[in-house]
Amino acid sequence: MNRPEHEAAKRDPRFTVMSVSGLLALGLGAAAVLLPSPYVVESPGPTFNTIGEFNAEPLITVEGRQTYPTDGALDLTTVFVAGGPGQQISIFDAFRAWADPAQAVTPRELVYPPDISEADIEQQNAEAMTSSQESAVAAALGHLGIEYEETLSVVGFAPDSAAEGILEEGDRLARINGMEIEALQPLKDALNAAAGDSVDITVTRDGETVVETVEPVQGESGDYQLGVFLMSEFQFPFDVDIALNNVGGPSAGLMFALGIVDTLTEGPLTGGEHFAGTGTIDSAGNVGPIGGIRQKLVGAQEAGAEVFLAPAANCEEVVGHIPDGLRVIRVETLGDAVTAVRTLGEENDDAARLPSCED
Structure with a gap:
């Protein structure tokens, strides 16, 4: 059948x-x-106008010193990071980010140590932000010729440090070869002037004054170094408050410093124009490199900025990745940034000669 x-x-x-x-x-x-993927995705984050308002309050407030009206925008730029500890992303998310030129996909192991937690990252970012704000205030005051006090303390040692075993953690630096150490830059200048010869470092240790002799070593940059990590403590003649608590890391230092300079200087620094930028800053006003520069360029352009201030050390990453309509100016110091903003704000003949990352 x-x-x-x-x-x-x-x-x-x-x-x-x-x-x-x-x-x-x-x-x-x-x-x-x-399933989680072993990648981190960086994408353009929000921008914040350092001479504007945040949550209906001025982002920068100065008490105890004359301030002046500002105009235009000096935006600090940010990067949104997904895929770190406590916030893993899927393989699908990683592939989607790979297809977007505005995003960057990086193996997590190249960004975070294997044993770090989400709480550790938040704490580190908060500490870096606090430090960058203090350095920004110091750099701005130094640029304006306003005196302040800076104390340097040893908090650690670099690999192959010249000072390890001689200086100790907690030492407060007081003098180098008899000259008072009033800030980080004079210390660097004195070490370079010694050109590798031994220097006498006077420190305060456990309440006592101690003099130690250290032979500096020359670093890759050519500068002579003690090989110590230093923490700066500042005493400013008036109060500067920066009301931005939901952003971490040190990369906003340059734009904070510019915002403070504009707030303390008569006449709008920007000429009413829209600027954005990024970069770490030290108390001497030196601008350092940051991560996520390409994403920050996109974020700045999307926020309406026409000019972007980029650390000189990031220029190789910038070339070929500048969004349409955005001009990128290369800066190495706070002085460079102030000159660029003022020159472009005034639209004078020097504007065309400002250095760019493509020069």
């Missing part, structure tokens, strides 16, 4: 193979969406 054709079809092995393949495809697709 012949069996029905539909019964034979149910038992066709090709049907079974197709069913299994379909289930496998669905399973792999679900895994791609749900």
Whole structure:
């Protein structure tokens, strides 16, 4: 007796193979969406106008010193990071980011140590932000010729440090070869002037004055160094408050300093124009490199900025990745940045000669 054709079809092995393949495809697709990936995605974050308002309050407030009205915008730029500890992303998210030129995909192990936690990262970013704000105030006051006090303390040692075993953590630096150490830059200048010869470092240690002799070593930059990590403590002649608590890291230092300079200087520094930028800053006003420069360029352009101030050390990453309509100016110091903003704000003949990352 012949069996029905539909019964034979149910038992066709090709049907079974197709069913299994379909289930496998669905399973792999679900895994791609749900399973975490070992990558971090960086994308353009929000911008904040340092001479504007945040949560209906001035982002920068000065008490105890004459301030002046500002105009235009001096935006600090940020990067949104997804995929770090406590916030893993899927393989699908990583592939989608790879297809977007405004985003960057990086192996997590190259960004975060394997044993770091989300709480550790938040604490580090908060500390870096506090330090950058204090350095920004110091740099701005130094640029304006306003005196303040800076105390340097040893908080650690670099690999192959010249001072390890001689200086100690907690030492407060007081003098170098008899000259008072009033700030970081004079210390650097004195070390370079010694050109590798031994220097006498006077420190305060456990309440006592101690003099130690250290032979500085020359670093890759050519500068002579003690090989110590220093923490600066400042005493300013008036109060400067920066009301931005939801952004971490040190890269806003330059734009904070510019905002403070504009607030303390008569006449709008920007000429009413829209600027953005990024960069770390030390108390001497030196601008350092940051991460995520390409994403910050995109964020600045999307926020309406026409000029971007970029650290000179980041210029290689900038070339070929400048969004349409955005001009990028290369800066190495706070003085460079102030000159660029004022020159472009005034639209004088020097504007065309400002250095760019493409020079």
